[in-house]
Amino acid sequence: MISAIDDLIEMALREDIGTGDITTETTIPENVMTRAVILSKDDGIIAGLDIACKVFHRIDDGIRFEKLVSDGDEISKGQNLAIIKGKARSLLTAERTVLNFLQRLSGIATITSKYVNAVSGYHVKIVDTRKTTPGLRMPEKYAVRVGGGHNHRFGLYDAVLIKDNHIAVAGSIIRAVSSARERVPHTMKIEVETKTLGEVLEAIESKADIIMLDNMNLEMMSQAVKMINGSAFVEASGGIKLDNVASVAQTGVDLISVGALTHSATSLDISMEIEL
Amino acid sequence: MISAIDDLIEMALREDIGTGDITTETTIPENVMTRAVILSKDDGIIAGLDIACKVFHRIDDGIRFEKLVSDGDEISKGQNLAIIKGKARSLLTAERTVLNFLQRLSGIATITSKYVNAVSGYHVKIVDTRKTTPGLRMPEKYAVRVGGGHNHRFGLYDAVLIKDNHIAVAGSIIRAVSSARERVPHTMKIEVETKTLGEVLEAIESKADIIMLDNMNLEMMSQAVKMINGSAFVEASGGIKLDNVASVAQTGVDLISVGALTHSATSLDISMEIEL
Amino acid sequence: MISAIDDLIEMALREDIGTGDITTETTIPENVMTRAVILSKDDGIIAGLDIACKVFHRIDDGIRFEKLVSDGDEISKGQNLAIIKGKARSLLTAERTVLNFLQRLSGIATITSKYVNAVSGYHVKIVDTRKTTPGLRMPEKYAVRVGGGHNHRFGLYDAVLIKDNHIAVAGSIIRAVSSARERVPHTMKIEVETKTLGEVLEAIESKADIIMLDNMNLEMMSQAVKMINGSAFVEASGGIKLDNVASVAQTGVDLISVGALTHSATSLDISMEIEL
Amino acid sequence: MISAIDDLIEMALREDIGTGDITTETTIPENVMTRAVILSKDDGIIAGLDIACKVFHRIDDGIRFEKLVSDGDEISKGQNLAIIKGKARSLLTAERTVLNFLQRLSGIATITSKYVNAVSGYHVKIVDTRKTTPGLRMPEKYAVRVGGGHNHRFGLYDAVLIKDNHIAVAGSIIRAVSSARERVPHTMKIEVETKTLGEVLEAIESKADIIMLDNMNLEMMSQAVKMINGSAFVEASGGIKLDNVASVAQTGVDLISVGALTHSATSLDISMEIEL
């Protein structure tokens, strides 16, 4: 399958291996075969096993990779996640890159899952943002889905999101929306960012498909939801944390976008142990 | 200058822009010029301003980028970091990618700086690891230096680091080191990982250039330092956190490696405000 | 600006120039300067002048390119379109690639414009399809816009278009739409292809954002438009030609998609004359 | 085999699939297998089946592709051309790109074949030009061969073709030819463009290997052929259409070059039907 992840894997392996894994090449004979286990040293949600498998195969397609769990599974400290068999050299050379992918993506899935659980009683979706690590947009958005979240637009190209700056130049929300509506493919939705209830009103009038409530307090959000009353999707955004996300959900918004899912996720501790 | 960062910037911009910034193209007239400010919403250490400048120029080399601070400076909440002038379209299209770089790299510089400060009285270096984000090895290691830390090896190709698995196959530390010594360029140092004082003894005998004390307690580390007695560099590694790093420094090790500098740094909050 | 067109220009120049323009290098002295005119030998709509300029500059950024008309202008046989000044060698080497772009894109803009004019009295948009030349999706869709048409989705990634095959597997239109709705970003619209009025009914019920009437006759289309009654966008598709497009418009559909805009456009005759 | 077609296929798939076939991924379960038929909806000459196969395999090398006809075969409306078996997702994702290649290349083979048939009684070759779609030079020239035509030079690098502009700078045909002869590899032929009988005379004297008669009328061409009398290959070029190509052939020229084979070919209608 054509996929940008292959380019990223190539880039990651090249930056780590460079002109060769000098340690492995000078201490491990070429034909030693081995078996290794990938195991978790944290509790969380696993994400990235198929990418891990691709990394191993990019190094050596003779490696056998057997998953013991699947992306999205809850894993706990000490649990084995996969068994790998192949040349000791290949496993050792791939180890760090494999773990770097698994640790970061599982970190994102884990934090996402916490947000999703925090709003489990509400009819609301947790969505990500474009605040992703440069070059890792697609795998990070994948990890959000694995964690139970949903994706906002993938980039600047697949949806219209009119922010305050666009509005200021265009003159008004209505003008900006109609200028966009006229020219974008009919298949694309238009979202507008609002900061005040006055802007919400204008956004409703503009017939935007989605209205973002940016950094509003809970009361304003509740009012905005009532004003919009189903005529557009409503997205809450800005300053949302694990301890206030449920209150935001309670205002009746359809979507809550959380930048921290990707920009402030920390690694899940995962390691590989070789059994020689 | 030839630099892998250009490939990463290209990749990051392509994943965000794809076939075009549809919002900006349909709401902002082509020739509107503007001025914007990059400002911090957190306290920390700034890193990545030159990369930010490169990102803007990759989009539009007519953009003027004026730094108000330099990489490594301590910045505080509300402080302006740079002023940018150019086409409104170009600024808006570049915004997110620029901030994604700045936020992540400044996050790394900031946490590094905390570790460095925590051991400021000791003759010890805080160094990073290979636990970096796939594809971002070089900029992340740069951010560590900006934060006052030092770099461990860049990848598998520029130094020998013999770990337990290598030792197990080779048969002993002494064999592994001598096998490597014989074959690697004379310009490369050899580091050996040890977990017990017995292994430390063997490492000393093997004439390794650097001895890593992996996951030892403070007492063992102190003893190891005495045994090594200057015959090799000593690196402490494993389980080091902000609250125990000073105690580790006190054992007299030369280097303390901290994976969290890169695998668990969270973003520094930085934003761009356009003044139309 | 980051743009896929640069890759295409590179590819086009490399395939034409290969290891060098042997004729020019062996018959034209290196420093001869010249002036050339690009002129039309047909009536039509011009498209691709900025791309032409980019091609010249990729060969030699010392070339001066002055447009006498702009993309979208109606041009007539014998009319000068641009004046180019620079090294004779550079102009001659770039000539064919420049003209190949201009001729194809202007051919598309010209045919598009004929369709747009044919429905000028109706509230309907002429849109393109994904039946574009491999590798030329974006410039060809640009030429459609230049000719007064609009773009359908850019590719498989930026909108959902559920066709008969998808429906057959999913079991029903309603199931297919709800399966997609649940999982795609909230920013994306969902379009469904229908071939019968029964399917139109089901599509309405599924709350699809856009309903495509595929290869229906005029009467069926009129009925479908009435049934849908504004609850979704309506797109007519299949078998549409210049001589029946007005009748299709008369049925009240919102959009008419025409594959021939791109898959069967013929070149507009454009040439370059050098004045030595 | 090393081949530029692989780059083009990659580019074509990337522009269509981008970040993923969102419709297929959200409506078709991953493991559904299916069988599809590629069939013609037009009469013509088929070209591009091996490229179609490569496109399928680039998406999923588990796809089985069975040709029912071969490139160059005459096909008729309703005829099945190939049977494909594999994952439904893979087939649906590849469909449009496969058809875009087949339709364009078969369109070129079909129009070429008409020109070739029109001169079937004469000892003359129909050849293409460099007026190809940017990026598609090689597959389009392949389609010309499939249609029974022959190729002119592939690009600026593999033969010398001295045109009026080159002559004007060099001072005369004789000077231009001798300047080129002296410097190009001895393996390359030299062709000269002529517009008058006087230029033909000069071209003969210059010992050009090939003489092109550009935009001459039939009588001039006949005379030129007599003057050249076998001392060089003779190519007719300019303003040649299906209805006058036989008359041109009658003048005794060796080659007739036709830009329309590639710059104005329209698609042959070919589709894929999935049998679930």
Place this chain on the structure above:
Amino acid sequence: MISAIDDLIEMALREDIGTGDITTETTIPENVMTRAVILSKDDGIIAGLDIACKVFHRIDDGIRFEKLVSDGDEISKGQNLAIIKGKARSLLTAERTVLNFLQRLSGIATITSKYVNAVSGYHVKIVDTRKTTPGLRMPEKYAVRVGGGHNHRFGLYDAVLIKDNHIAVAGSIIRAVSSARERVPHTMKIEVETKTLGEVLEAIESKADIIMLDNMNLEMMSQAVKMINGSAFVEASGGIKLDNVASVAQTGVDLISVGALTHSATSLDISMEIEL
């Protein structure tokens, strides 16, 4: 200008610089400006100055490069070839790659020039072969021209050269030539390799454009030249050295191809001296 040399320069710089010139970065302050001289430590023919300039500019386009001689000039030990001004860091980082290009290309130009001089009284051309360093075909063939030699075909794509193996499969020289003649573009010449006078006769009969005399002794070559008598170009090939090349020229062949020009050229000694 589009040119494969840019890719090679990129590749050469990346393999040398990798993640950075660690010595220069840690010992030379960023803003020290300097002046350097490129000078020869050998007698010979210089080639590659424009490539040297490109390498410097790829590192830092602020570098000023002033040529004191031109490609093809005879240079002598101790002679200054160019003056370079710019940042000390940039000059030091580029130094080795610049010299590696200059040394190899000048080595080729120098040896070529010796062969050319050795046959200076004869009407014969010294030509190269495809025995070039992988990846350096074009610059090495350029260096041959700089040294006064001529180029044989550039690769497998731009001329037909039928060797013994092709003949063996085709059945005879006549069949092989006519099979190729029928199918290659009319712009391409056909060369045939012969090892005996019988094969020469057959090659003449086949109307090959060029006949190669492979590893024949002087007497056979003289006879072959007489037999061919101007009906085709004649190329001598195989076992030609500086001390027998004049005798080969004396046989009356048109071309002498010499693999050693590229496969066994040694470097000309050239160095860079920085004047701080």
Place this chain on the structure above:
Amino acid sequence: MISAIDDLIEMALREDIGTGDITTETTIPENVMTRAVILSKDDGIIAGLDIACKVFHRIDDGIRFEKLVSDGDEISKGQNLAIIKGKARSLLTAERTVLNFLQRLSGIATITSKYVNAVSGYHVKIVDTRKTTPGLRMPEKYAVRVGGGHNHRFGLYDAVLIKDNHIAVAGSIIRAVSSARERVPHTMKIEVETKTLGEVLEAIESKADIIMLDNMNLEMMSQAVKMINGSAFVEASGGIKLDNVASVAQTGVDLISVGALTHSATSLDISMEIEL
């Protein structure tokens, strides 16, 4: 395995094959199978067989390649090195590129082996330099190892080598070394170039890990070795030839670097014979 050699093979094949091997395609039927032998026409050390195998497989992975010797083996004139079976077309198309790699790498291994043998009685290593062919650094350094030599640093990135220019700017050897020591990873060694015994003294004091004696005479070298007395590695460099290398070894240096291993190696004569 991820390896830069794949990029080089791709580049080499593309430059040779370009748009296709026109001779083979027009004279050899597609399905003829054949067997070929690679044989040596010189005595020497073979290097590059695995690369040769990769080249064949890049053209056609159906080719079977059987090695009769291994890299590093001594081979003699007339000896068969490998047997290849597969399509005649594939073998003929790959032939030249395969041989160009084998000839150059074996040439390097052979000359290296001569230097290594010349110092066989001494405890000294023959090492290469960065004077390699642009783009071929890694395969050329590999060939040096195959010939029994050792590698100096791979590039500017993996070790510090402070030369006279760096020293001049830094002010002194001691300053340059301490400036580097402070900033480079602790895993990297630092080498200093010295031209006089005074500089050697300073280098010893600076605690450089390696001291290079540049262009010193034998007596100076002997003295330097005594002064250094094991406190650093000692490398002799400059003006070393086959006939004086043993004398240099006798001075007691640890390493002798020889630029000629790569910059002036000539090809070993190797050819392929097809048995149809």
